[in-house]
Amino acid sequence: MSAFPPSIKEFVNFDKPESGGIFFFSTPERYIFKCFKTELREIAAKSGGEELYCFDPDDQQNAVSEAIGAAREISFFGTGKVVLLNLPEKLAESDQKALDSYIDRSEFANYLIVFITSIDKRSKFYKRLQKLNKNYFEVEPPTTAELKGFIKKSLSPVTADDEIYNFFLNSPNRDMFYISNEIDKLRLYAESRGKQSVSYSEADALLNELSEQKIFKILDFLIRKQIPQAIRLYRETIILETEQRVNSVMLSMFFKHFEALLAGKIMKNEGRQGDFFSYMQEKRIFYMRNNAMAVVDSYKNREITNALSRLSQIETGMKGAENAKLTSTTEEIEIFMAEFFR
Numbered sequence: 001m002s003a004f005p006p007s008i009k010e011f012v013n014f015d016k017p018e019s020g021g022i023f024f025f026s027t028p029e030r031y032i033f034k035c036f037k038t039e040l041r042e043i044a045a046k047s048g049g050e051e052l053y054c055f056d057p058d059d060q061q062n063a064v065s066e067a068i069g070a071a072r073e074i075s076f077f078g079t080g081k082v083v084l085l086n087l088p089e090k091l092a093e094s095d096q097k098a099l100d101s102y103i104d105r106s107e108f109a110n111y112l113i114v115f116i117t118s119i120d121k122r123s124k125f126y127k128r129l130q131k132l133n134k135n136y137f138e139v140e141p142p143t144t145a146e147l148k149g150f151i152k153k154s155l156s157p158v159t160a161d162d163e164i165y166n167f168f169l170n171s172p173n174r175d176m177f178y179i180s181n182e183i184d185k186l187r188l189y190a191e192s193r194g195k196q197s198v199s200y201s202e203a204d205a206l207l208n209e210l211s212e213q214k215i216f217k218i219l220d221f222l223i224r225k226q227i228p229q230a231i232r233l234y235r236e237t238i239i240l241e242t243e244q245r246v247n248s249v250m251l252s253m254f255f256k257h258f259e260a261l262l263a264g265k266i267m268k269n270e271g272r273q274g275d276f277f278s279y280m281q282e283k284r285i286f287y288m289r290n291n292a293m294a295v296v297d298s299y300k301n302r303e304i305t306n307a308l309s310r311l312s313q314i315e316t317g318m319k320g321a322e323n324a325k326l327t328s329t330t331e332e333i334e335i336f337m338a339e340f341f342r
Contacts, residue, residue: 163200
């Protein structure tokens with residue numbers, strides 16, 4: 001990869017006639033797919049360009065078969081189609097067979113672009129994809145050098161000192177949505193003050209909010225059911241910071257988490273699962289980027305409302321309400337983590 005994020009044109013030739021077919025992209029880094037989608041919209045918008053169609057199983061019941069059907073149809077107006085298919089983490093066997101069948105009978109006037117966030121590498125479907133040297137691409141997250149180049153380019157025309165680069169390069173949270181957002185904050189901070197450069201000492205408070213780093217890592221542990229690791233990191237964070245500061249942020253993030261789960265339930269019932277990922281990006285819930293709907297489905301509505309009720313009790317106790325029958329807030333938060341993230 002010459003630069004991060006890569007261009008989808010590095011993998012697919014959209015300019016050469018009859019160079020279409022089906023193309024699979026697999027990556028754990030959703031930010032790459034976001035950039036690919038932006039490029040595809042630009043390709044479709046250009047004069048004489050291709051028509052763009054998007055299909056998502058979260059929004060459409062028969063998305064795979066409909067995407068294949070759209071890719072088979074030849075346009076009457078001589079323009080090609082770009083059909084975009086977002087695949088869920090677990091693909092039904094019937095959908096795997098349908099895609100497998102289309103591989104050998106692709107319509108080369110159109111492009112069927114398939115995005116896969118996660119795939120079972122033990123499956124026959126994965127082994128089939130591996131044989132498609134020119135049609136299946138596993139796109140890796142950025143290397144250290146690529147990430148450094150991305151930071152420099154995204155900050156431009158503002159420059160940064162080495163400590164800012166080290167902050168991102170050594171961060172345990174290498175999610176590119178998070179990094180991109182933090183870099184945007186830095187650039188806006190510098191530009192709003194008329195600065196051509198920014199140092200880590202100037203941006204320390206902006207970059208080291210608990211909600212952005214340590215608490216996200218705790219939540220990442222929790223949704224992976226790694227409760228002991230989450231509690232251990234929580235205790236270490238309290239040692240380094242004050243209980244008052246840590247616990248207020250913890251409660252705020254827990255409220256945001258369970259409110260997001262409730263929103264996910266509602267959106268799914270209304271057939272708007274695709275909106276949930278936009279909701280997560282807006283609310284900056286990066287830690288659920290790869291398994292959001294699986295986490296939502298693992299809870300019943302009653303469990304979510306019970307968790308929110310319990311959080312309200314803990315928050316009331318933290319604020320010193322006399323009728324709150326609680327132990328210390330720290331102990332209550334540990335109990336909450338063990339009870340509601342089991």
